Amino acid sequence: MTDSFDLQAYIATVTAGLTGPGKRFELVPETVLGAEIPVMKTRDRSLGDVLAASLAYGDRDYLVTEDRRLSYAEHGAAAYALATALREKYGVEPGDRIGILAANTPEWVVSFWAAQALGAIAVGFNAWWVPREIEYGLTHTRPAVLIVDAKRAALLDGLDVDIPVLTMEDDLPRLIAEHAGAERPDVSVAEDDPAVILYTSGTSGRPKGAVHSHRNLLAVIDYHRYSDALLAAFTGGDPNSTAPSNLRYLLTSPLFHIASLHNLVVPRLATGGAVVIYQGSFDADRALGLIERERVTNWGAVPTMANRLLEHEDLSRYDLSSLTSFALASAPSSPAFQQRLRDKLPFAANALVDSYGLTECSTAVSVASPLDLQAHPGTLGKPIIGVTAEIRDPLGHPVADGIEGEICVRSPYVMLGYWNDEAATAAAITADRWLRTGDFGVIENGMVRLTGRRSDLILRGGENVYPVEIEQCLDEHPAVAECAVVGAEHPDLGQEVTALVVTRPGHSVTEADLQAFTADRLAYFKVPTRWRLTDEPLPRNATGKAIRTLIVV
Template sequence: MTQSVDIQAFAAQIAAKLTGPGGPFEMTVEQVLGAPIPLLKDRARSLVELLESSRAHGDRDYLVTADRRVSFAEHVEAAGALAAALAQRYGIGKGDRVGILAANDPDWVLAFWAVQCLGAVPVGYNAWWAPREIAYGLEHSQPVVVIADAKRAELLAETGTRIPVLTMAGDLPKLIAEYRGEFPKTAVDEDDPAVILYTSGTTGRPKGVVHTHRNLVAISNYHRFTDGMLDGFMGKEYDPAPRDRRYLMTSPLFHIACLHNLVIPRVVTGDAVVIYQGAYEVDRLCQLIESQRVTHWAAVPTMASRMLHHDLSRYDLSTLSAFSLNTAPSSPALQARLRERLPVAQVALTTSYGCTESGTAATVANPIELAAHPETVGRPIVGVSVEIRDPDGTVLPDGEPGEICVRSPYVMLGYWNDESATAAAIDENRWLRTGDFGFMHEGRLQMAGRRSDLILRGGENVYPTEIENVIDEHPAVLESVVIGLPHDDLGEQVAAVVVVEDPRALTVDELREFVAGQLAYFKVPVQWRITADPLPRNVTGKVLRREVTMS
């Protein structure tokens, strides 16, 4: 216990030196959208400033795949050329939306940065969406152009959209070659929208989370600040020079984990992003870590868990120096197994808590604290305030569970084209109501539960209402309820109880095929129960999910 207190006190001293007057991360408090928010005093004011500064990294690797390398200099040049093409060929200007629908690829990143040059807003659509979901995204965000890989271009065609679609393999190289040497720039305000990413909502419709230039620049500065903390722990002054790190990217770019907290900050720190492509296979992943000398990996717990079923001694994973579990809770048992099998986990395992709306992690547990308190998700990061509140908004004392509320320069602007949902999520003082539940203990946050109906499947948030709406469209279905069931590998798997008049007239295969044609594969229930018995409901007619069983 004494050691833990001493470490926290030492960390506080380092942070105070970094953020105090004259420090490299001197902080100030400014009014942002009507609320006092802690901000870096000396900061960039837009993402384009960050992109332009990355020219200084020259020939250093920025984006790397198993068969492709893109340097920072090459990337900046290509982003400028593509931006010019979008502006001159398609009339893209400030505030226009440009959709990106693709699997992880350097061209996804390139498209994102090109759109920033124009003051336009990239929209990262879920690459696993079915045509029905894609059509909703297009209607909701109204992009002028969509940039897609070949597979998703075919899905876009199935929607019948008339929006121009530029393919990454075919169109982008030609446009970049034609406009090479140009670099348009459009002035933006810090609180202008910089990106829209979709997250499911409890109503069943995906919501477009809007993050601003202020949000994303602040997140990048947070990652620089962690470098400063590391230097401080080693007894050194903060050094902003590149550190030859190589970050493995295994989660989708349409998530904040990889876009906001990996790809964007690297233009500031000058480190490489090693992109894993294709379906997740442990052997291929380990081969990539070995061949590309990966140093950092932020993993979904399911991915880490699957590694434990393979012979890891066949690979040289010794370059891994930092390892974190993100996007979903990890059990103490999984943490212990990882420490037994994966050397980096013995000394560098961390975890965190955050959501799409929070922009980055709200809390982080360092290796020492996580080892001592395996159920914690850590302490608030620099610039973040966390409060636990009851349903009336009263702040609760230490140890008492309630809703986790967060305020920071990283929190979203709001939901695209949805004022009511924004007002429900963010109060007048810019506090984000996360809808998740937990409690504070000695400065550390511990989760007490998620949204009552949320299913966490392999790092993906699955909301039952969306799936129920599709199931209920089947002509034989009277009503349905979707729940999450524990699963050793995925954390949870999707299950459905379907009420029909005659259970013998409808098969599980028919239902599965019906849903699979309209929703992404990870939302399709794995377990089904077809019954004629009505669902349990309360006096107001709401389904009592906790009373639903699969037998």
């Protein structure tokens, strides 16, 4: 008689073998920014150290595009050359901001790592911003240098930009060539020094700059190392091996998002894997062609991209046998949608994972494995290593298992705060370093389930859109008396931005007028695509607040 296999017991044994005393991923309590949290006992101390160590990977692929290939050695040499140029020609010092405003390119990545080599702070501006938004970002973080691609350089015309602007097409290759052979800059960096600022939409109507420290990103690196070790343990490999990884990752989200920067570009430099960068607007055939050509093993796609694959006429034209991990990222998806993916996509049948995370956390809060999703449809899995998650009531008190409340988390991944915004930081992070996510859910059997996003948030194709920013923009139009923006279901994007506009008496305006007005002032994904113009006032509650649930467009 064969004994039954206890999977949970096996997982617990493997985990203990990796995280226990004296083990590679041993967790120990340390005081970080005034709060005691679990951290890896053996860890790197700066991103500059990670860059220096990556040179040992030599000729292995680090960055790959459809027409370029950059090895670890080439990347490291370019990053050091650029860092030296920024220091010697432009006076960039530790703590200075280096703005990056561009589409996905190898130069984006080189610029990021050059900033880390200098102990500077890389600021990933949203490449879809329009001039007014760019102007806000530059004023907000005041970078010492701005690095742009040609398309964004053109958007700067007419703006009062009083800092050096370097183009990726012309200036960076010249500077890198001029300083070829440069050594690693000698700088001192502390773990809790800022390393990067990424913008997230704000409920106040302005984007907020989430500040991530070296500790945050180094913890993300160790989380991915740990995940790779678990995979090795479950597939017959050596979980303690430090040999370079043979995994190859397809990058399809913008580099100014944590999905691509923090959870692909940064950890893969530490593990020796390859990052295959998809460039341009998403086209399923081009993406599938890259997967086939580069033997991609891992892909994290937003649901909109996954939906395009469902609509594809003939996936059998491509050899996708290398793809063994397929993750949904950036936006929630329904169990029914996940099942359609399993039914249609061969690589999703036993590889589909889902997760819950936010910019303020640097990486995932929780991850649901294929087994989790099959056994518990709708789950977002258990908190990842190092994360403590609680559900709290409106007074901030933890609630019992299965009771809905606000998801709160504490971990070495939680951001330092919002750049230049003490009030927003204090509202989001408690004195003992708990992050109030603003999202609502339950924890059942240790697993997180989301029940509601931030009250007004619209999730359009993986992008977070807050109505108040659009409403404030529309309020500037002379024909608009008041307005409300909500999300409406969309079969491809998840939600589309919809606007109910109450027009002023005596003013004439069309949907096309308002669409053009917002398109000039906001990134394209924030521009409403459905409109309703009326002279009836918005439905409001007793306090005068618009009741969004009663708004129909």
